[in-house]
Amino acid sequence: MAELVVFWKYVFLFTLMVFLGSVHDAVVPHGKPCIKNNNRMICWCSLNYSNVNCSSQGLDFIPVLPNNTTVLDMSNNTLTDLNRNTTKNITNKHLSLLNISHNHISFIENGFLAVLDNLTTLDVSTNPLSIANLTKSLKNNLPTLETIFMEGMKWTQFPYDVMKVLENTTLTNVSVNNNRLKAFGNEIFPHMSNLVRLQLSANKIRYFHGNKTFPYLPNLTHLDLSDNLINNVNLSGANSLTYLSLSSNDLTDLPVCCSNNNSLVPKLRELFMDNNCISVLMMDNINCLDELHLLNISATRIQSIESYTFAKLKSLHTLTIERTESLGKQNSIKAYAFSNPSLRRLFIRYNQIIFNPYRMDVAKIFENCTNLTNLDLSGNHLRMLKETEWSRLLQNVPNLIYLDISYAAMMYLPKPIPKVLTNLRTFHFKNNQAxxxxxxxxxxxxxxxxxxxxxxxxxxxxxxxxxxxxxxxxxxxxxxxxxxxxxxxxxxxxxxxxxxxxxxxxxxxxxxxxxxxxxxxxxxxxxxxxxxTKRGCLFRHQTNTIIECTCAAVIIILMSISFVYRYRWHFRYFKYILNLHRRKGVTSSNEAFVRDIYVSCSRSDLKIVWDRILGKLEQERLNVFVRHMHIPLGTPELPGILKAMDESKLIMLCLSDTFAQDHLCEFETNMAINMSLTVGTWKLIVIVLEELSSENVTKTIHRLIQNDDNYILWDKTEETNNSYNWTRLLRQIHGSDNVNLSILS
CATH class of the missing domain: 3.80.10.10 (Ribonuclease Inhibitor)
Incomplete structure (x- = not known):
């Protein structure tokens, strides 16, 4: 809403802007060069030569003008003084607007403006003129003057003498902003009852007494006292005032607009209180303003907005609370804070308010605001609101047509917004992280x-x-x-x-x-x-599809190869079972076995195993099978091993380092375990011939020897030390001491 302050601050300058606008529009780019000096173009004119623009050309004189000139802009030049000689080139009587602002004029000769019988608007802003000199130059010379601009003159007091000499003019607009006024007298405008706009911004006024001012300005509607040092305001008698700006002052409270339940400014529609030192909103000071449509209390020191703060302002249409960092905490907005059925536009942006659903009653912040159409929540912390909280927050404002949640650190677009706000026309979601x-x-x-x-x-x-x-x-x-x-x-x-x-x-x-x-x-x-291009993207899509399929196929193949290699012995065994049409129903009766013991050992251990163990087993009349000795030459090894193992009642594994490194021994071990687990009737006899190196203890071997009761530690160097082991071996062969198969599962 700050732009509204600027707008109203300069609204009484509208007439001048229209004139000057027509000059610039006619000159650049639609104007045409019309006046030269030393072969240099210094002025541009409108098509009918009525508007002449000679601004910003470094001129220290006024050039010869066309006869029908009505508007002359000589601003931003180097004029130092004005006298009859300076105006000798102004020969027509039709000039109505003269702009000589932003020069170096320090002296104006008496009677300088005497020839300008039809002058209605004069701008002498930003020149080092004294009040006394300007007063003498204007005296009894400008009966048609309506508007005078005296901005940026660096005066320390109001130009009362200037106003006095304009007593008999038709003056209605006066602009004296950007000066250094120290006081404001009630006697300045006794003959200007038609004045409707008064601007005294950008001065150093410390107090304002309405009872000494408004009686002399009964038709005053707009009062701008912004950018001063005001800490006390008296608004008595402001019966016609509709616009009041007290922005950028030292006020600690809202102005007292009510007395005995009666309004001191009954017609006030717009009140600007931004950039003041207000910490607590004393709403009783303004609750009687039944015509108040706009309230701006931005950039103050307000700590919180309490419940029903604005509920008694019957006609409040627009409320602005922005850039108020003192609100930037949790629970600074109470339930029903903005409750007011007349509210249409609400701007609470850039306050860094933390909308925490655990500490703030989100569902009731906009309770009784069903007629709200414009809502600006930008520059606040909305990230903590979840989808359900957004639904609860917006359910009371279904008629929104404008929503701004920019600069709110939002990670996503809230889904409830399109579901609840079906009439939304403008949606701002800038500078977030979605x-x-x-x-x-x-x-x-x-x-x-x-x-x-x-x-x-x-x-x-x-x-x-x-x-x-x-x-x-x-x-x-x-x-x-x-x-x-x-x-x-x-x-x-x-x-x-x-x-x-x-x-x-x-x-x-x-x-x-x-x-x-x-x-x-x-x-x-x-x-x-x-x-x-679409064609390039289509080709790229096809190429990507081929690459993706190829990569997927390669991965599947590699995984399959790895799986097959990991369980290669199992697959070989099952293949053999299928080829022989064998299933789990393989019999376990003694009559089905051709041999008593199938012995698995490495070739380097064969002699020790035969001399120490197998030879004695044959003496016990036991039929022993060793692949190194009993598989005929030229016969496929794997089928022979599987067939012999199927036909053997017991399987003996003679473990050693060389056994762990022999692939066929590994195959025999896995097949023996599979047979034992599948059928459940075979018996495993595990003999450890030597202490195994850690790198040779595979997972399978570790399972076989993890329990001392499940294997026989055989000393292959000393025959006499194995008597106990020999007894255990015979007991296992004859069935009284079997291996626990549960360790293999």
Whole structure:
């Protein structure tokens, strides 16, 4: 709302701006050169030569003017004094506006303006003129004068003498801002009852007494006392005042506008109290303002907004509380804080308020604000609000047409917004951290005309995010400063940007192409310079598909090879079982076995095993099978091993370092374990011939020898030390001491 302050501050200058605007519009670029000096063009004129602009040309004189000149702009030159000789080139009687501001004029000769019989507007701003000299130059010379501008004169008191000599003029507008006034007298305007706007901003006034001012200005409607040092205000008698600005002063409370339940300013519609030292809102001072439409209390020291603070302002239409960092804490906004059915526009931006649903009653902040149409929450902490809290926050303002939640550290677009705010027309979501737009998120906004999503984390925009049905009624779209990735996913948005950059479209892509760039790589590239074709993207898609399928196939093959290698012995065994049409029903009866013991040992241990163990077993009339000795030459080894193991009642494993390094011994061990687990009737006899090295203790061997009761530690160097082991071996062979198969599962 600060822009409104500026607007109203200079609204009484409207007449001058119209005149000067016509001059500049006529001169550049629509004007034409019309006056030269020493072969240099110094002035430009309108088509009919009525408006002449000679500003900013370094002139120390007024050139010869066309006969029908009515507006002359001599501002920003080097004029030092004005006399009859200076005005000799002004020969016409039609001049109505003279602008000699921003020069070095320190003296004006008496009667200088006598020839300007029709002058209505005079601007002598920002010149080192004294009040006395200006008073003498104006005396009894300007009966038609209506507006005079005396800005930036660096005066320390109000120019009362100037006002006095203009007593018989038609003066209605006076501008004396940007001076250094120390006091404001009630006797200055006794003959100016038609004055409707008074501006005394940018001075050093410390107090204002309305009872000494308003009686002499009964028609005063606009009063601007902003940018002073005011700490006390008296508004008695301000019966016609509709606009009051007390911005940028030293006030600690709201001005007293009420007395005995009666309003001192009954017609006041706009009140600006921003940039003051107010810490507590004494609403009783202004609650009687039944006509108040606009209230600005920004940039103060308010600690919190209590419940029902603005409820008694019957006509409050616009409320602005921004840049108030003292509100930047949790629970600074109470429930029902903005409760007022007449409220239409609410601006609470850049306050750093923490919207914490655990400490703030989010559902009741906007309670009884159902007629609110414009809501600005930008520059606050909204990140803690979840989807449910957003629904509760917005459920009381379903008629919003304008919503701004920019600069709020939002990570995502809240889903409840399109569901609740179906009438939204303007949506600002600038400078957040969202990186994706949900599919069909904006299709639900059937009346939206402005969408601003600049400074987020969007890398690509697709047609599903911005459907054609949504773009048809959109007027302004902004995606500036997003980190776009210029690949085939962005092809649709590139086409859209080029289409919207044409003048024949209703939708304007703001900031394009200047602020739209691709990120990544060594540098940044403008989107307009990126070349991505549909054909190239299609070929790339096919290529990517082939590459992906090839990679997937290679991975599957490698995993299959690894799996097959890991369980190669198991697969070989099952293959053998299938080839022989064997299943779990293999019999375990003694009549099915051809041999008593199948012995598995390494070739280097064969002699020791035979001399110490197998020879004695044969003496016990036991049929022993060793592949090194009993498989005929030329016979396939693996089928022979499996067949012999199937035909043996017991399987003996003679473990050693060389056994662990022999692949066939490893195969025999795995097959023996599989047979034992599958059938459950075979018996394993494990003999450890020597202490195994740690690198040779595989997982399978470790399971076999993890329990001392499940294996026999055989001393292959001493025959006499094995009597006990021999007894245990015979007991296992004859069935009284078997291995526990549960350790193998």
């Amino acid at each position: 990186n994706i737009i949900p599919t069909k998120y904006f299709i639900q906004f059937r009346h939206m005309t402005t969408l601003l999503l600049s400074d987020n984390k969007f890398t690509t925009i697709t047609s599903e995010m911005l459907p054609d049905a949504f773009l048809r009624h959109l007027r302004y779209l902004n995606f500036e400063f997003n980190p776009f990735e210029c690949n085939c996913d962005l092809l649709w948005f590139l086409s859209l940007a080029k289409r919207l950059s044409r003048n024949d479209t209703k939708t304007t892509l703001l900031g394009y192409p200047k602020y739209y760039e691709c990120t990544g790589g060594k540098g940044k590239t403008k989107l307009k310079d990126v070349t991505i």
